[in-house]
Amino acid sequence: MLRLEGIHAGYGATTILHNVSLDVRAGEVVTIVGANGAGKTTTLRTIAGLIRPTAGRMTFEGQDITRLPAHEVVDLGITLIPEGRQLFADMTVHENLLMGAYRGEARAKQKDTLDNVLSLFPRVRERLNQSAGSLSGGEQQMVAIARGMMARPKLLMFDEPSLGLAPIVVQQVFDVIDAIVKTGATVLIVEQNVFHTLRAADRGYVLENGEIVLSDSADALLTNDHVRQAYLGI
Amino acid sequence: MDTFLQVLASGLMLGALFAIVSIGLTLIFGIVKVVNFAHGEFLMIGMYLVYLITAKLGLHPLVTVVAVAPLLFLVGVATQRLIIQPLMSARDDHIQIFATVGLSTALINLALLIFGADIANTPPGGLRMPIQIGPARVLLGQVIILLASAALVIGLQLFLQRTQTGRAIRAVAQNRAAAQLMGINVNRIYMLAFGIGAACVGFAAAMVAPLYPTSPTIGTYFVLTAFVVVVLGGLGSIGGAFAGAMIIGLIDSFAGFYIGSDLREVAVFGVFLLILILKPSGLFSERLNLSHVSP
Known part of the structure; x- marks a missing residue:
């Protein structure tokens, strides 16, 4: 479904990703594991079209997306739920969700999608008319996920969904992600809680200093000595 | 008492004039985060267009809005596309501001080249007719500006x-x-x-041109007050710009009458400085992300 071949990318003159290749097949949950600064967020931002690769090729459902701007990547069905939530703080929760369904097909089905999405997030439904900036961190993360789903994506990418949240809220966020995974969604997730994420995932890639050093099934990674030592602290 | 009401009415009319030329400026700043120093020259272009259309075609100045506002919209779109956007990735955000200063100077000199330094008087079309509201006497065109600026804010x-x-x-x-x-x-x-912000000033031009003489430097006459209004109201706040314009109009009018007409600017800028000291974000500032406007 999604394929990256030899991607180099970075910010300005600084190259962060070196020759990154990975693929995500339809219906899979894939995770990228790595330390802070390894290039996980850069990888997701590059796929989303926020960063243009300097070399390599990306395709989605066979179509070349290497040079597509972010708003056209969304059209094809790739949605990134960004690190730090990035809600429109002065707009209401409802308006935030409507922005999630801004483009073409999603906009036509806005009402149906909203009902579906809100059934997954009862807490968000209660907060519809509040400004997004007034919500707690956990509630904001729920809105960010709901907003991402409003686009009816074929591939949903999560960037550190549990970052900065209280442990009890982290569990709620994982429950929601698990529920989304159970619907058969295709997911690419970057998450600091490696243990939990590998258990939910089908496959994983290990990214170190901008290079993929390991890729295997999630079960195999959970028992891999290097992964256990470096990322699971066992 | 009658004098007081007359001064009050004049102040509100002046405020409405400041409001209608300032709204586009605050809109552009609030969204594109660019201070458009060519805003006054957009007004100047609009006023010349009103002048040309009324003088050549004999139309009523208010009717020209249907052509002038869309034309100014295109001017705004072109400014963003051809001048601001190529500079979006510039390392220093101030470069965009300097570009609009350059545009302002270029437009003034272009107008001097085309129209010369003489003023052009748009036919008033009955808008300079005084009308009596209670004890106060104002111009019909001023009342229309007040109504139009309120309609613009609400719209x-x-x-x-x-x-x-x-x-x-x-x-x-x-x-x-x-x-x-x-x-x-x-x-x-x-x-x-950017187009909408420029169209707003085109809309204003159709109402301002019948009351004020048009000249290449007319923009600089209005734009300084417009900046005061926009900062006072809170950068990017449309309602704030309207309220700020009314405050400035009233101060100008009352100071002009009760203190002395040559001291009105002292009063306007004195109050402006006082408010900036007490509430630097402006009176009605909405929470704005000014992250890429360096202090």
Whole structure:
């Protein structure tokens, strides 16, 4: 479904990703594991079209997306739920969700999608008319996920969904992600809680200093000595 | 008492004039985060267009709005696309501001080249007719400016709050990267916002031209007050600009009458400085992300 071949990318003159290749097949949950600064967020931002690769090729459902701007990547069905939530703080929760369904097909089905999405997030439904900036961190993360789903994506990418949240809220966020995974969604997730994420995932890639050093099934990674030592602290 | 009411009425009329020329400026700043120093020259272009259309075609000046506002919209879109957007990735945000200063100077000199330094008087079309409201006497054209500026504020607010495009504009103003992730074409929204801001001043021109003589430097006459109004109201706040304009209009009018007409600017800028010291973000500032406007 999604394929990256030899991607180099970075910010300005600084190259962060070196020759990154990975693929995500339809219906899979894939995770990228790595330390802070390894290039996980850069990888997701590059796929989303926020960063243009300097070399390599990306395709989605066979179509070349290497040079597509972010708003056209969304059209094809790739949605990134960004690190730090990035809600429109002065707009209401409802308006935030409507922005999630801004483009073409999603906009036509806005009402149906909203009902579906809100059934997954009862807490968000209660907060519809509040400004997004007034919500707690956990509630904001729920809105960010709901907003991402409003686009009816074929591939949903999560960037550190549990970052900065209280442990009890982290569990709620994982429950929601698990529920989304159970619907058969295709997911690419970057998450600091490696243990939990590998258990939910089908496959994983290990990214170190901008290079993929390991890729295997999630079960195999959970028992891999290097992964256990470096990322699971066992 | 009658004198007081007359001064009050004059102040409100002056405030409405400041409001109608300032709204586009605050809109562009609030969304594109660019201080458009060529805003006064956009007004000047609009006033010359009103002058040309009324003088050549014999139309009523207010009718020209249907042509002038769309033409100024195109001027705004072109400014964003050809001047601001290529500088978006510049390392220093101030470069965009300098570019608009350059545009301002270029437009003034272009007008001097085409029209010369003489003033051009748009036919008033009955708008300079005095009308009596209670004890106060004002011009018909001033009342129309007051109504039009209020309608413009309400119309823009409805557009920004109630339409999908309006919400997209607010989304881009609040969080540009997140807006891109929603599938919003940010560059197109910037062009639209710049166009709307310029169209607002084109709308203003149709009402200002019949009352004020048009000249290449007319923009600089209005724009300094417009900046005061916009900062006073809170950068980017449309309602704030309207309220700020009314405050400045009233201070100007009362100071001119009760203190002395040559001291009115002392009063205006004195109050302006006082408010900036007490509330630097402006009276009605909405929470704005000014992250890329360096202090």
